[in-house]
Amino acid sequence: MATSQKLSDKPRTLIVGGGYVGLTVAQQLQKKVKEAGGVVTLVDPLPYMTYQPFLPEVVGGHIEARHAIVSLRKHLKDTEVVVGTVTAVDHEGRGAVVELDDGSVVELPYQDIVMAAGATTRTFPIEGLGDQGVGLKTIEEAVYVRNQILDNLEAASTMTDEAAKARALTFTVVGGGFAGIECIAEMEDLIRSAVDANPRLSQSDVRIVLVEAMGRIMPEVSEEQAEGVVEHLRSRGIEVLLNTSLGSATEGELQLINMADKSELDRFECDVLVWTAGVAANEVGNSSGFPVDERGRVKASATLQIVDDEGAPIEHAWTAGDVAAVPDLTGAGPGGFCVPNAQHALRQAKMLAKNLLAARAGEAPTEYKHESLGAVAGLGLYQGVGNPMGMKLKGFPAWLAHRGYHGLAIPTVERTARVASNWINELIFGRDITPLRDLESPRRQFEKAAARAKKK
Ligand SMILES: Cc1cc2nc3c(=O)[nH]c(=O)nc-3n(C[C@H](O)[C@H](O)[C@H](O)COP(=O)(O)OP(=O)(O)OC[C@H]3O[C@@H](n4cnc5c(N)ncnc54)[C@H](O)[C@@H]3O)c2cc1C
Structure with missing residues (x-):
């Protein structure tokens, strides 16, 4: 295993996962870390962040698929974006193993690590x-x-x-x-x-x-x-x-x-x-060697530092979002932990970035505490339900609140504009009901043509 010559050799702040948390942490840190002579590196197997609350609207055809995702490279100009998968972490040696898109494997040395790999679908052993x-x-x-x-x-x-x-x-x-x-x-x-x-x-x-x-x-x-x-x-x-x-x-x-x-x-x-x-914390939490709870979530303090089994912060190790078990200081979360949602992911990410910089400056980190703003769901065109800010809404007002909130919450103004235009x-x-054909075999027509040409 080698450290790729093409990757930066500056002191690295490594972000594992470019979802809601990873993208936000990188946005908050990239300029400041660069000015201090370091580099923020974000590793994700996908070159984009997915705004998951819009996936049902993509199914419904209200939003074009590309507009519900956010290009990491376009929106993280001062971040080293690496398309790859973190497979292991040696925190004592301050290095992470990354499997790159071309199949090669590199070790990325780092100064601080941010575990932000989110969650995956949880299934059960059901036949078929x-x-x-x-x-x-x-x-x-x-x-x-x-x-x-x-x-x-x-x-x-x-x-x-x-x-x-x-x-x-x-x-x-x-x-x-x-x-x-x-x-x-x-x-x-x-x-x-x-x-x-x-x-x-x-x-x-x-x-x-x-x-x-x-x-x-x-x-x-x-x-x-x-x-x-x-x-x-x-x-x-x-x-x-x-x-x-x-x-x-x-x-x-x-x-x-x-x-x-x-x-x-x-x-x-x-x-x-x-x-x-259901969803389960991403398994990279487990394979990273950091302590995880019984649900596979990386153990965290309210300051968003990864903690050991005794609850003491591990230096230079941070986590937030769906992959992490972050204590909910409001006491509302099930089992005493924040629920895995975008509301927490965004706010935790911002606080994590602040705390990481505070720790570098020798200052005390702040504890994360957020009272839920409620939830609101879209149920198809003009239908919805929810309790945003404690107000019970249904029907059109709920649908409007859903669109208004998420339209503004999707990262970057550019994406908000594209979604609004959809x-x-x-x-x-009216609704677009065009399906796309042959996505799994896009060369089918060409192969047919080539076979016909061969016969002649
Ligand atoms: C259909 C759906 C609807 C939702 N609706 C809402 C809603 O209305 N309101 C709300 O608050 N929340 C909603 N959520 C939840 C919300 O989207 C998540 O809580 C939020 O995205 C969590 O952010 P995250 O950064 O922790 O994880 P994610 O956004 O999932 O990002 C994790 C990233 O880590 C990457 N990754 C995974 N493994 C590795 C690895 N080994 N190495 C490097 N990178 C890795 C992934 O590719 C991904 O990009 C919804 C979720 C879904 C699925």
Whole structure:
């Protein structure tokens, strides 16, 4: 393993992960670190940050996929951006092992490290799930779900085999948290528009199912609001199945289980299966050698320093966001820790950057404490629900609050402008229901042409 000659040899502040936390920390630190003769290096396997709260809107087609992501290179001019994956950390030796995009491996020495690798989709060993399902954590997954829905609708409209048609027109989401509810609501909205536009299909051909293992959905809002959302989704024809789990998904045949007595509740065939039933801290927390809690989250103090098993800060090691177990000093977080959301990620990132600079200046770090501003979800065009700033909202005002908040919260003014232009275009021209074909085999047409030329 070698240190690449092309990478900076200045004292390095290494950020592991260029998501919400990583991008924000780099923005806050890059100029100051550069002026002090150092370099901020951000490592991520992706060259962009994904604004995950917009993934359901990408499924729904309100936002163009590229506009829900933020280019790291374009927006971090004074940061050394490295597209690669951190696979191990030797904090005593102050070095991290990075697998680069070209497959080579380098060790990056560092002065300070910021662990910001976020979370990944958490699944369970359910037969067939790995073959049939798809998550909703990445922009590629959102694009895939959207295309799969639109492709299925188009294919079903010419099918004569009733069983095959029913399978193509059945859409299932497992997980009734914020992401799952926003996703199924956007899916329903998209499906209804696409069916309306296709004279060979009727709304009654379509089956849309939400599966949730608990007795309620959306723990972030009040029980009363959650019940209101269930009613609302059911009024839109979505089957909301509470206290129900996915038993298996072998070859697209879904088995649903009643959680109360573990009996089989239903069995049906379905192509589109979206899994949003939970996230887990990124495993790099574990492989880094830093102490992690029982859920794999890097142990942290309220000052956003990584701590040892006795709770003492480890020098020059920092963490925030979904990968970290940050104490919630307001006492509101489950188990005493901040919940994994963008609201905390952004604020923790800003405080982490301040504290890192304070530590370098020999000053005491500040503790992170943030009272939740509430949550607000979009449920498709003009529909929403939430409790921003303690106000109970539903319908159009909630939808407006959702768009207003996230439209401004997506990093960079440039992205806000692009997203706003998507929304304005949709208001003028209506919803875009065009699927993109052949994304997994884009050379198909060319290969055909080449094969024809060979035959001649
Ligand atoms: C569908 C969906 C909807 C959501 N909606 C909301 C919402 O409405 N409101 C809200 O507050 N929150 C919402 N969230 C949660 C919010 O997006 C996250 O809490 C937030 O993105 C966490 O930021 P982060 O920087 O910790 O992690 P992330 O933004 O996930 O970034 C982690 C980064 O680390 C990178 N990485 C992973 N492993 C490595 C490695 N080994 N080496 C280097 N880099 C690595 C990843 O590629 C990624 O870019 C939503 C999430 C989802 C999935």
